[in-house]
Amino acid sequence: MRFEVRPIRVEFGAELEGFDVRDLDEQDVRKLVDVLADRGVVVARNQRLAPDEFVALMRRLGPLEYSVRDEFHLPENPDVYVISNIMENGKYIGNPFDGFGWHTDMNFCERPTAYTALYGLEVPEEGADTRFCSAFRAYDLLPEERQAFLRGIQVRHSHDMLHATRRNAPPLTAEQRARAPDVVHPLVRTHPHSGRRCVYLGPKCAVPLGMAEEEGIRLLDELLALATDPGHVYSHRWRVRDLVIWDNRGMLHCATEYDRQKYRRLLHRVTVGGERPF
Ligand SMILES: [Fe+2]
Secondary structure, three states: OOEEEEEOOOOOOEEEEEOHHOOOOOHHHHHHHHHHHHEEEEEEEEOOHHHHHHHHHHHOOOOOOOOOOOOOEOOEEEEEEEEEEEOOOOOOEOOOOEEEEEEEEOOOOOOOEEEEEEEEEEEOOOOOOOEEEEEEHHHOOOOOHHHHHHOOOOEOHHHHHHHHHHOOOOOOHHHHHHOOOOEEOOEEEEEEOOOOOOOOOOOOOOOOOOHHHHHHHHHHHHHHHHHOOOOHHHHEOOOOEEEEEEEEOOOOEEEEOOOOOOOOOOEEEEEEEEEOOO
């Protein structure tokens, strides 16, 4: 199979045409990795993906990752994490609330997520878009002196701080906390394939070291505003059987709200672990 790549925005994003996960040879997988490094986020429509097939696809991109939270894994395939507002027997079958607010996945880990993939099984007719923007672009926009200054800054990322912002989430157990201690990452990270630099942000859960807390938060807010400029955002409007994969080592994303009383939403998610940011 040879799939085609159609840019979504000038700066980032690509739609894959003629893409079929059942028919990917090694050359296709290498091309997918290259497109992810180059375009940050890819969309493939009309994919028919059973959980096992979804997991098998993502394994080809690297070692799978297991979420810190245990309650929303697909019982028959724990490598698949479920995002949903659907209730069964008085309980949500997936995580209904996470992801609102710009972020990159698992930034609070020593080796944060490289790739995140979502697959749409049930999607609301309106709302629930997933938004993307480029942290490469934010870095590229800065004057050289500013870039050099930022390259010298380290940032503490904290899962405890992030968890405190979650809605309806029970307190973390001691074991869950021990699994995610605070970590320090550079504020500017380098993409391991392309060598391109981006600002590595952890909104609401990161504090730059070596400066007053207020000043540090102001700095991160300023960089976040630059990255998330509404004129440079791709908002993915979900259709059933969409597969969306992004590279967290350069893209920020956020979920958006929808009418939870009116619509059902069911997405499967599989994530691939990455390297220590450098
Ligand atoms: Fe996320």
